Amino acid sequence: MKEKIGVLAVQGAFREHRQVLEKLGAEVVEVRSKNDLEGIEGLIIPGGESTAIGKQLEMDGFGERIVQMAQAGCPIFGTCAGMILLSKRIEQSKQYSLGLLDTLVRRNAFGRQVASFEADLPVKGFQGKELRAVFIRAPYVLEADPQVEILAKYEDKIVFVRQGNILATAFHPELTEDTRVHEYFLKMVPDKADRKEQSC
Amino acid sequence: MTEVASWKVKTGLAEMLKGGVIMDVTTPEQAKIAEEAGACAVMALERVPADIRAAGGVARMADPTVIKRIMEAVTIPVMAKARIGHFVEAQILEALGVDYIDESEVLTPADELYHIDKHKFKVPFVCGARNLGEALRRIGEGAAMIRTKGEPGTGNVVEAVRHMRTVMSEIRRLTTMPKEELMTAAKEMAAPYDLVQYVAEHGKLPVVNFAAGGIATPADAALMMQLGCDGIFVGSGIFKSSNPAKRARAIVLATTHYNDPDMLAKLSEDLGEAMPGLEISTIAPAERMQDRGW
Numbered sequence: 001m002k003e004k005i006g007v008l009a010v011q012g013a014f015r016e017h018r019q020v021l022e023k024l025g026a027e028v029v030e031v032r033s034k035n036d037l038e039g040i041e042g043l044i045i046p047g048g049e050s051t052a053i054g055k056q057l058e059m060d061g062f063g064e065r066i067v068q069m070a071q072a073g074c075p076i077f078g079t080c081a082g083m084i085l086l087s088k089r090i091e092q093s094k095q096y097s098l099g100l101l102d103t104l105v106r107r108n109a110f111g112r113q114v115a116s117f118e119a120d121l122p123v124k125g126f127q128g129k130e131l132r133a134v135f136i137r138a139p140y141v142l143e144a145d146p147q148v149e150i151l152a153k154y155e156d157k158i159v160f161v162r163q164g165n166i167l168a169t170a171f172h173p174e175l176t177e178d179t180r181v182h183e184y185f186l187k188m189v190p191d192k193a194d195r196k197e198q199s200c
Numbered sequence: 201m202t203e204v205a206s207w208k209v210k211t212g213l214a215e216m217l218k219g220g221v222i223m224d225v226t227t228p229e230q231a232k233i234a235e236e237a238g239a240c241a242v243m244a245l246e247r248v249p250a251d252i253r254a255a256g257g258v259a260r261m262a263d264p265t266v267i268k269r270i271m272e273a274v275t276i277p278v279m280a281k282a283r284i285g286h287f288v289e290a291q292i293l294e295a296l297g298v299d300y301i302d303e304s305e306v307l308t309p310a311d312e313l314y315h316i317d318k319h320k321f322k323v324p325f326v327c328g329a330r331n332l333g334e335a336l337r338r339i340g341e342g343a344a345m346i347r348t349k350g351e352p353g354t355g356n357v358v359e360a361v362r363h364m365r366t367v368m369s370e371i372r373r374l375t376t377m378p379k380e381e382l383m384t385a386a387k388e389m390a391a392p393y394d395l396v397q398y399v400a401e402h403g404k405l406p407v408v409n410f411a412a413g414g415i416a417t418p419a420d421a422a423l424m425m426q427l428g429c430d431g432i433f434v435g436s437g438i439f440k441s442s443n444p445a446k447r448a449r450a451i452v453l454a455t456t457h458y459n460d461p462d463m464l465a466k467l468s469e470d471l472g473e474a475m476p477g478l479e480i481s482t483i484a485p486a487e488r489m490q491d492r493g494w
Contacts, residue, residue: 009219010219011219012217012218012219012220012240013215013216015218016215032457047215047216049220049239049241049276049277051235051276052452056453056456081216107275108275112298113213113277113298113299113323113324114204115204116204116212116213117202117204117206118202118206118208120201134208134212135209136212136213137216137299175212175215176208
């Protein structure tokens with residue numbers, strides 16, 4: 001059975017996530033407003049500008065609906081700006097956040113664009129070669145509560161985490177050919193038969 | 201292995217800007233208004249294009265003080281303009297740490313023959329184009345993002361529409377050509393052959409393609425998005441209007457919801473005066489900014 005995954009398409013690299021998900025056989029819905037969330041079984045919040053995306057999540061109970069879905073168990077995956085928007089605390093910022101990850105993140109933590117980079121990362125539980133990770137004006141997790149599982153670090157900085165049904169990367173797996181992170185996320189979507197009730 | 205400023209990282213930032221609006225600003229206060237309205241980046245300038253047009257004379261890179269103050273005021277990416285061919289202005293902008301350089305026809309060109317060798321830089325570049333050949337030449341030189349030229353500072357979208365339609369139709373034409381015709385197409389449009397092959401195969405540019413030059417209303421932004429661009433630059437259109445904060449917000453939302461006419465109708469209500477527009481035919485040929493560069 002095809003999973004129906006929403007990709008938040010307010011601003012940012014939503015097209016790339018769509019392409020990866022479709023390659024993996026998922027059905028993709030572009031989510032631009034609250035109504036588009038109906039019937040999806042998972043949601044990806046892409047990279048982009050976290051302030052620009054946050055401004056739109058603040059409107060019309062859009063973000064609140066995402067939070068309700070997450071609390072009911074709907075898997076949510078944020079990349080880069082998505083990680084910032086998921087984090088409960090954002091260093092030196094009062095911007096909007098969904099507050100679903102018990103973390104403190106630092107924005108533009110590696111510096112401005114001229115410091116953006118690619119690197120190979122070992123990821124907990126991933127078989128085979130290291131994961132090529134693309135960091136663009138990327139954040140990282142400064143502090144994570146014990147319930148947050150750390151899946152990867154780059155030079156001691158936390159860049160890949162999971163807390164229950166919430167997954168987040170500081171880097172952009174949608175910009176490389178390696179689909180393991182998206183496969184990992186799709187495995188977090190419960191089989192329809194096993195689900196007691198509609199979570200999303 | 202860690203690789204800084206790779207091609208992927210340069211084009212990647214442009215990918216992150218998609219579906220967003222990049223706004224020209226001249227002060228930290230304007231930059232904050234833009235950020236608050238939901239801009240995905242700002243372009244730091246001393247004067248917006250409409251004022252550059254009015255002032256005449258030689259327009260150069262902005263004073264670094266202006267750019268630095270704007271960089272301190274916001275957390276979103278900050279772009280700045282260098283003159284066409286002025287690689288030292290670009291070196292200075294890179295040293296300042298701007299996130300993107302616009303090698304721009306809005307400023308007076310410093311070189312009438314050659315654009316900047318953009319591959320040499322760590323900071324990525326955006327360049328203007330009126331047609332596919334021009335876009336591919338700029339990408340060949342290392343531009344990691346393309347935008348239409350339009351006619352800056354006019355509040356008149358007609359030239360941006362012309363340029364976007366031209367690029368899109370030329371892309372479509374390449375995708376239907378048999379392979380043996382591609383070299384001749386490359387020769388005719390004076391574009392690098394490998395990039396012509398890429399476009400023929402993928403049906404799109406290898407980098408993000410924004411609309412710029414003359415966008416003044418939410419409807420203009422949505423029009424350009426429906427014509428197939430990836431995002432919007434607004435130059436004079438916001439801070440030359442009577443209610444910049446409201447208009448900026450409306451253009452941002454129109455860029456996301458470009459396919460929703462009910463939403464666009466709501467967004468277009470009660471925005472106050474748009475910037476005064478300029479009819480293109482009233483501009484003397486020598487003053488047309490889009491004809492700068494080749």
